[in-house]
Amino acid sequence: MSNPTRILTVDDSPSMRALLNHALSGHGFDVAQAEDGLAALDWLAMNEVDVVITDINMPRLDGFGLIERLREGSRHRDRPILVLTTESSDEKKARARAAGATGWIVKPFDPEKLVAAVRRVAH
Amino acid sequence: MNAEEIQAIFFAECEESLVAAEQGLAACRDGTHDADTVNAVFRAVHSIKGGAGAFGYVALQAFTHTFETLLSDVRDGTVPITEPLVDLLLRALDTLSDHVSAARGESAPPEDAVLQAELTAAMAANAGVPPAPAPEAAPHTAPHPAEGAGSDNGAGDFDLDFDLDALLDDISGEIAPKAEAQAADEPRWQMRLRPHAAAMRNGSEPLLMLREMGDLGGRCEACDISAVPPLDALDVGTGYLGWTFSFPASVTEAAVRDIFDFVGDDCALAFGDDAPMPPIRYPEQPAAARPAPAPTSSGLAAAASAQTPAAAPAVHGAAAAVPGSPASALAAPAAGSAPPAPPAPGQSIRIELGKLDKLIDAVGELVIAQAMMAQRLAGQGLAVAEEMAMIEGLTRDIQESAMAIRAQPIGSVFSRVPRILRELAASTGKHVKLEVSGESTELDKTVIERLGEPLTHLIRNAVDHGIEPADQRLAAGKPAEGTLTLSAEHRSGRILIRIADDGKGIDRERVFAKAVEKGLIAPDAVLSKEEIDLLIFAPGFSTAQQVTNVSGRGVGMDVVRQNVKDLGGRITIDSEPGKGTTFTLTLPLTLAISDGMVVNVGDQTLVVPLANVVESLRPAPNEVQGLGVNRCMINVRGRFIPVIPLARAVGAEGAATDPVDAVLIVVETEGAGRAALMVDAICDQRQVVIKSLDTHYRSVEGVAGATILGDGRVALIVDVDGLVSRSLASAGAATPLAEAA
Numbered sequence: 001m002s003n004p005t006r007i008l009t010v011d012d013s014p015s016m017r018a019l020l021n022h023a024l025s026g027h028g029f030d031v032a033q034a035e036d037g038l039a040a041l042d043w044l045a046m047n048e049v050d051v052v053i054t055d056i057n058m059p060r061l062d063g064f065g066l067i068e069r070l071r072e073g074s075r076h077r078d079r080p081i082l083v084l085t086t087e088s089s090d091e092k093k094a095r096a097r098a099a100g101a102t103g104w105i106v107k108p109f110d111p112e113k114l115v116a117a118v119r120r121v122a123h
Numbered sequence: 124m125n126a127e128e129i130q131a132i133f134f135a136e137c138e139e140s141l142v143a144a145e146q147g148l149a150a151c152r153d154g155t156h157d158a159d160t161v162n163a164v165f166r167a168v169h170s171i172k173g174g175a176g177a178f179g180y181v182a183l184q185a186f187t188h189t190f191e192t193l194l195s196d197v198r199d200g201t202v203p204i205t206e207p208l209v210d211l212l213l214r215a216l217d218t219l220s221d222h223v224s225a226a227r228g229e230s231a232p233p234e235d236a237v238l239q240a241e242l243t244a245a246m247a248a249n250a251g252v253p254p255a256p257a258p259e260a261a262p263h264t265a266p267h268p269a270e271g272a273g274s275d276n277g278a279g280d281f282d283l284d285f286d287l288d289a290l291l292d293d294i295s296g297e298i299a300p301k302a303e304a305q306a307a308d309e310p311r312w313q314m315r316l317r318p319h320a321a322a323m324r325n326g327s328e329p330l331l332m333l334r335e336m337g338d339l340g341g342r343c344e345a346c347d348i349s350a351v352p353p354l355d356a357l358d359v360g361t362g363y364l365g366w367t368f369s370f371p372a373s374v375t376e377a378a379v380r381d382i383f384d385f386v387g388d389d390c391a392l393a394f395g396d397d398a399p400m401p402p403i404r405y406p407e408q409p410a411a412a413r414p415a416p417a418p419t420s421s422g423l424a425a426a427a428s429a430q431t432p433a434a435a436p437a438v439h440g441a442a443a444a445v446p447g448s449p450a451s452a453l454a455a456p457a458a459g460s461a462p463p464a465p466p467a468p469g470q471s472i473r474i475e476l477g478k479l480d481k482l483i484d485a486v487g488e489l490v491i492a493q494a495m496m497a498q499r500l501a502g503q504g505l506a507v508a509e510e511m512a513m514i515e516g517l518t519r520d521i522q523e524s525a526m527a528i529r530a531q532p533i534g535s536v537f538s539r540v541p542r543i544l545r546e547l548a549a550s551t552g553k554h555v556k557l558e559v560s561g562e563s564t565e566l567d568k569t570v571i572e573r574l575g576e577p578l579t580h581l582i583r584n585a586v587d588h589g590i591e592p593a594d595q596r597l598a599a600g601k602p603a604e605g606t607l608t609l610s611a612e613h614r615s616g617r618i619l620i621r622i623a624d625d626g627k628g629i630d631r632e633r634v635f636a637k638a639v640e641k642g643l644i645a646p647d648a649v650l651s652k653e654e655i656d657l658l659i660f661a662p663g664f665s666t667a668q669q670v671t672n673v674s675g676r677g678v679g680m681d682v683v684r685q686n687v688k689d690l691g692g693r694i695t696i697d698s699e700p701g702k703g704t705t706f707t708l709t710l711p712l713t714l715a716i717s718d719g720m721v722v723n724v725g726d727q728t729l730v731v732p733l734a735n736v737v738e739s740l741r742p743a744p745n746e747v748q749g750l751g752v753n754r755c756m757i758n759v760r761g762r763f764i765p766v767i768p769l770a771r772a773v774g775a776e777g778a779a780t781d782p783v784d785a786v787l788i789v790v791e792t793e794g795a796g797r798a799a800l801m802v803d804a805i806c807d808q809r810q811v812v813i814k815s816l817d818t819h820y821r822s823v824e825g826v827a828g829a830t831i832l833g834d835g836r837v838a839l840i841v842d843v844d845g846l847v848s849r850s851l852a853s854a855g856a857a858t859p860l861a862e863a864a
Contacts, residue, residue: 018128
């Protein structure tokens with residue numbers, strides 16, 4: 001418990017990344033950012049992380065694709081992955097679920113809830 | 124980083140998104156789009172919506188929602204891309220842009236009710252599912268209430284979704300009473316839980332939930348190990364256990380359910396003292412069942428005892444199938460998992476402008492310090508020191524790199540033009556095709572920001588006055604649709620921006636007549652074509668027959684020229700009757716540093732911006748002609764140019780008074796043509812860091828700013844335009860320059 005929980009936030013929107021960073025860093029989390037799924041994979045190839053929070057609709061590699069790619073390998077099979085998006089339709093949730101998402105947070109998020117959610121899934 | 128800074132990022136992002144959407148829709152209109160184009164437009168609008176929600180811009184959010192929903196239909200192919208649709212989307216984009224401005228507080232929010240209805244109609248009309256909307260259609264046509272700021276969905280409705288958002292509402296430290304706090308003899312109630320076998324593969328960790336239940340005051344009464352297989356069949360990634368927990372009566376069922384809400388159907392729950400342990404569910408089986416909200420399924424008990432995958436169908440049958448279950452969605456992800464990756468966009472970081480300006484300032488000081496050191500070394504006979512040359516080269520590199528950081532592609536300005544043309548088409552009925560080139564040409568951010576207004580005005584002017592109505596064009600043998608060409612290019616350290624139309628050209632007779640009527644020129648004046656063209660920049664000149672709401676907005680072309688001049692630029696006209704008019708703007712790359720010629724005038728050192736300098740020469744006696752008492756002209760290759768003694772203009776003492784003893788610098792000005800500045804000597808040509816005189820002293824006519832020379836002295840930078848026109852207007856009058864010096 002001595003090391004801060006490391007979180008990778010994946011979102012193509014700089015303001016959303018800034019908001020996430022703002023909400024999470026303030027609570028002692030160690031936050032890294034990636035601008036899309038491929039950038040996230042690149043970053044994860046070189047770094048360790050405890051929780052991934054990802055947007056769905058992103059260029060190059062979207063959130064579904066990212067989750068699937070992470071679940072394919074053994075390294076991130078058990079990684080908690082939270083999906084953060086405005087698209088709250090059941091179909092999207094089901095798809096995220098099928099891809100292997102751990103949980104779902106609807107944008108706009110409440111910073112407190114976000115932090116609680118991360119605490120809850122962080123192993 | 125505070126909220127305001129994040130907000131600033133959001134608005135910058137909005138601009139980028141609007142540009143991206145504009146480009147995407149333009150491609151749709153031209154038929155050069157593909158699947159990713161529409162998705163890019165969708166994403167742009169979507170990302171504005173996300174931020175709008177986060178920052179509480181309700182109107183913006185509501186509009187983007189409607190817009191996005193239609194785009195989503197277009198993306199999914201349920202709404203075909205047609206011309207009217209693209210037109211509708213473009214109009215929606217314009218309104219979206221207005222909404223963004225409103226969110227910034229720059230304008231009132233636009234009236235969008237009609238447009239919203241149109242957008243909604245476009246969805247419904249093409250959905251193929253006439254009036255009776257599917258249950259999920261409703262949230263599509265209006266902003267989802269749950270998505271508003273501070274959503275409070277899920278209160279009371281137990282929908283075991285894995286929606287963390289609302290469900291975490293009441294979970295935090297203080298509502299987790301410690302077990303010790305509970306009365307020991309308080310009656311307790313029981314519940315059972317069993318994570319599905321595959322729960323851990325989704326990154327869930329049942330232990331965390333057990334801990335939370337413990338924090339709530341729960342106590343583990345029993346652990347069901349009946350599903351644990353023999354060791355050789357055990358899979359470490361699969362969960363086999365179920366638990367029975369008891370809670371004090373003060374803990375509500377809802378509080379316990381909250382713990383599991385976000386894991387959704389990863390975990391089966393059964394409440395009530397007599398509820399059976401839910402059966403284990405293996406991943407092979409389609410996880411279609413949501414856990415029953417109440418422990419009613421007594422039939423499950425039988426199934427539970429047979430802990431094999433074979434028992435699964437019974438469970439499946441007992442539970443209600445949920446639409447969009449993972450089973451049905453399994454096929455879908457393939458589409459999203461491997462989109463053809465476009466070339467990676469350049470990695471970028473955002474820098475606060477203030478920090479950047481600090482850097483630029485420091486680089487400016489570095490340039491000065493380097494010059495001072497060079498001068499000192501030269502004084503000690505070390506002018507050729509190799510290290511000095513290296514530092515000089517590096518300084519220039521650093522300076523150029525720093526400038527490049529401030530540079531932005533002009534595309535951000537050009538991208539607003541399609542909208543202007545659309546609005547003009549609506550108000551004038553003239554449809555104009557836009558051709559753009561060089562949009563990646565970069566120039567200083569400040570220049571870009573201040574370029575929008577003059578450029579807009581020139582474009583309005585070109586469409587309003589330049590391009591003829593369609594019937595006239597056809598009669599003249601031109602295509603009915605006019606063409607406006609925008610281009611930008613680097614040329615010898617400056618930026619050339621051209622705005623060309625293929626309209627009727629400047630009607631010089633009318634311009635001349637108008638100028639006479641306004642008293643700007645004498646009726647018998649003899650003017651060259653170029654001089655007549657330049658009259659349209661004269662203050663108070665407007666040739667519009669009646670004031671239209673397009674160009675006749677009270678500001679004339681003189682304001683355009685002033686704007687360009689303020690940016691250190693020049694504007695020229697090239698017009699051919701019947702063929703069209705081209706306006707060319709010549710702008711500096713940056714406002715902070717410029718090339719200057721350092722000159723000595725008597726006891727003063729001044730800097731003449733190199734941009735104005737045409738040539739310098741030492742006149743022969745026979746080339747100088749006196750004019751009146753103390754004015755003279757110089758004959759430069761057959762053309763007479765007025766000589767302006769810089770010493771007199773700035774009040775310097777001890778300067779040469781005879782042009783033959785002096786150096787003449789021929790300069791080009793906006794308002795007064797060419798003139799020759801008389802100085803004693805040219806001492807250097809170097810880059811100078813421009814320091815505003817306004818901020819340190821006050822604005823002085825004839826002075827563009829000040830700079831620090833290599834020896835540490837301050838030198839004034841001459842505003843050639845102002846100085847020449849003033850000197851010519853009143854030769855020998857009092858000199859404000861002198862007092863500043």
